[in-house]
Each structure stands twice: as C-alpha cells, then as structure tokens.
Amino acid sequence: MELWKKSLKEISELINSKEIKPSEVVEAFIRRTEEVEPKINSYITFLGEKALEDARKKDEELVKKENRGKLFGIPIAIKDNIITKDIKTTCASKILENFIPPYNATVIERLEKEDFILTGKTNLDEFAMGSSTENSAFFTTKNPWDLERVPGGSSGGSAASVSAGLVPVALGSDTGGSIRQPASFCGVVGFKPTYGRVSRYGLVAFASSLDQIGTFSRSVEDTAILMNVISGKDEKDSTSSDREVPDFTNFIGKDIKGIKIGIPKEFFPETLDKEIKEIILNSAKQLEKEGAELVEISLPTSKYSIEAYYIIAPSEASSNLARYDGVRYGYRAEDYKDLEEMYSKTRDRGFGAEVKRRIMLGTYALSSGYYDAYYLKAQKVRALIYLEFMEAFKKVDLILTPTTPDVAFKIGEKTDNPIEMYLSDIFTVSVNMAGLPAISIPAGFKNSLPVGLQLIGKPFDEGTVLQVADRFEKINNYNLKFPNL
C-alpha cells in the first residue's frame, strides 16, 4: 500500500521501528500533494520545503534521540485560523492576508512538543463563517469525491486534505458544525470535543462561547491519538477545563455491549432525504447487532437551534471582529480623511460579504432596545436546548443522528441564499449550543458521495463517542475507501 494511504498510527509504527525515515514520509505526501492538490485547492499556504527540512532534521534525531514525541515525523495540516508563529495566518480574509503571528496557538505548541511536522495552512470560509469554503477571500476548495461540489465548511480545506490523502490528519475548528459537516461531505472522521476540552488560545475568535478546536482523520484511533496530545487545561484559556484527560486510545477496540443509544425523532423528519435516512437508520441497526440498545428519544427544542445560533454567533462575532481596525495588524485602506473613515473603509474593503452580513446582524441584535428580544431570548432558548440534552442523557449514553440533511451540494448552489446555506448545519448546531462532544464518521454513499453519521456524547465523555465510532468503523471500513483523483 502507498505510504500516503496509511494512517497516523501505521506511519508512526513504521518510523519508530526505523523501517522508514521521516523524510521519506514527507516526500511521499509532497508527491501526492503535487499530484492532486491542483485539482482540489485545499491549502492557502503549502509548506512543502519547510516540512522536508524539518523531516531531514528528524531523520538524524531518529538515530540519536531516545525520547521521541508521540507524533514524531507525522505530517499534519492546520486550518488557517489557528495561529502559527512566523507562518502567515490569514483566516481566508483579505484583512489578514499578510498577517504573520508572533506566537503559536497552544495546540501548535502541544503538537510541536510531540515532534509533528507542519505541512501547511488550509482553506476555510472567511473567519470560519460559512459551510462550503465559498466565502474564502482567495478561492473555493473542491470536494475530492466530485470536483464540482463543495467540500463543506468552514474547515473545508482540512477535510479535503485528509480525504485526498495529502496528510493523514489535520486540525480544524467547529462553531456550528465546521468540522463535522465537511468531514461528512468529504468522507472522513471529524471530531468536535466538549467545549473546554481543548484550549482555544490562538484560535482566531469567531463566536467564543461556541468555538472549539478539533480533529480530522481517516480512522477513529488516529482521532484518539491526536486528542491525547491536544486536550487539557491551559492557563492561557480561562474557559479550558481542568478535568482529567483520559487516555483516549483506551476506548479503541472495545465492544459496545449495553451502551444505550438515543435516536431523536426530530432529527429524522418527514422531509429528510430517504436514502440518507435509510443509511443512518441501518447504521443504528448495525450497532444494535453489536450489542448496543436503541432508545427512541425526543429533543423538540433542538429544531430552534439554527435560529438561536444566528443570533448568538453573529452577536459574538460582531464584538470579536471589532479588533480589525487597520491599526495594529492587518489590512488598512489606502485613502481616508480621518480616523473614522479609516476604520470604516478598512473594514468594508477588508471583510467579505458573509462576514459583513454577520457583523451587521450581530450589531443589530445587540443594539439598544433589541437586546432582550434577540440576544437574551436566544440565550434562554440555548438553555432549554442544553437542559433537554441533559434530560435525554439520563436515559441514554449517546445520541445518533445524520450529520447533514444531504450529501455535498454543488459549488454555487446556495451562495445567493444565506438561509439555505445556514440550514445545511441543522443537525450539527445544537451540539455547539449545548457544548457537547460529537463525531462524524463515514457511514456509506449516496450517488457515490459520502454520507456522515453523527454520534453525540455527554459533556466530557468523548471516550464513549470514540468507542462506538471505532466499533462502527471496524464493521464497515468505509474509511479505507479513497476518492478517485
């Protein structure tokens, strides 16, 4: 089997047994990238040369060094809203087009400590606002399974890079589904941990109460390995949790007898695509055969999550994005007569349409006289959504749903209609509202396009999510299929 098809775990074993060198690994992935990247455009900044230099240093360390990191020589791609010291971080925005961060995000520090190799920064919707990468200020990433379709978003570049075999794993961020929806569209594993499990320090803020860094991989075990590295309390993020981090790899390869899985009827409405419904319900039956117990549950308030999300997320965004003023970093307009005009011209020209739409919406929702009707109302609905999940988790260990209402849509299909675009996240948003961990794993194909299964866990119970996902993966092995590129 070609090297680029191997998992993080397999590559790691080959390196540690000294069968291959880190530079051979990186060379294999660079060759693959040169071959298929021109078709999919997953990277904003590709760092092939630098990765190879890094790898050559590691070749020497492989001989000399005894205590090598858990990710020694593993190439990893990073979404371009996670900041990397001395490496351009753009958020796919014109306003940060030339921004070179003077420090690293905490997750980058943790990956470095374990000797990873950075391959580049991947494309996204501008500031992670979108569901297709079409809102990138630079270009749209293509879905490796069908180049006329979107890879999903906002972490579309990371999802596509893993799906196409440019890297074994990647990092992304998920505010309303931005890891799980593209993972579903690209046929890979996408994991959003519990809010607070992974430090957000150095993740460029979009909606701070919803944002969470997570992972892309082609196997659940690789997700567990990466989670072991990036999880845990960080004093630089006061919302990061000091809960003990278990060894997530202990949940791999276990049986799932007696685990109770809730099927919420609201996530299988009459209007849901028949094939998607069949694939997801068949997946549930497979898990039942493995010894899990299926329980019908109801989450009636979850259907309001998109509406509440489109008040809370833009409100937080309008506040977070106030920092882009053309003074300390980023783009500044060339012509202005005073400070006020410098701000407003810089921001109008620096931000794209969706970002401006959300800043406007958030500013409106938070403005005097509207706060109670919009923001406060949405925060109360969010509380109801959370409480309803907690009530359900008294009866079940896990909740199973489709990740998305349908497979990847065509490029351009939804760009004129923001609400249509927003609705592609209908099954993922409620999870962020309640701060829960959830995974999307490949569950089959509709018209040769991947379909994703979502498993939602209790707060800080990532383990059970990974355990069941791993079992499901090993029955079906959809993760071993690659797109024809």
Added chain:
Amino acid sequence: MIDRETVLNVAKLSKLELTEEEVEVFSKQLGDILRFIEKLNELNTEDVEPFYELINQATPLREDTPKESLSQEEALRNAPQKEDGFFVVPRVVG
C-alpha cells in the same frame, strides 16, 4: 426588508462604510434573516435562565506575576504604519 435608515445606522455602529449596492442587498437579506429568527417567539421562555447564567462558573483567578511577553519589535511587526516604536493613526485631536 428592513429600512434603509436602519441599515445605515447599524453600518455606522459596525464601522462599515457600505456601498450603495450593499445597503440594498443587506436591507433585504437582514430582513429575511430577522423574519427567520422570529420563529423563536413560538417558545415560551418566561421562567428560563439564560444559558450563560445556567453554566456560570466563578472566574478563575491566578497570581499576578509578571511573565515574558512580546517585544516591542514583535508587537509592531504587523502594523500597517509605525514610527519610532509607535502605531501611527490619522490625527485625532486638532
């Protein structure tokens, strides 16, 4: 639709100088989104605590000890305009 005056006022608060075309598009799109959001009024939330109070934890505290931070040079590295170790902005006082 939301009216032109409201769009312009929100744009001013947002520090966005919108083009004429953007004003038109946003007055329609923001109107549509606000109408979409109104569905929340179907839910009775009278005695419900907002989420941030429900999960509220005490703000974590730490010792106030100085630590290494960015050098002036690093902090200014990305500034669009700088001079003598300062950020430069248009004159604000006459």
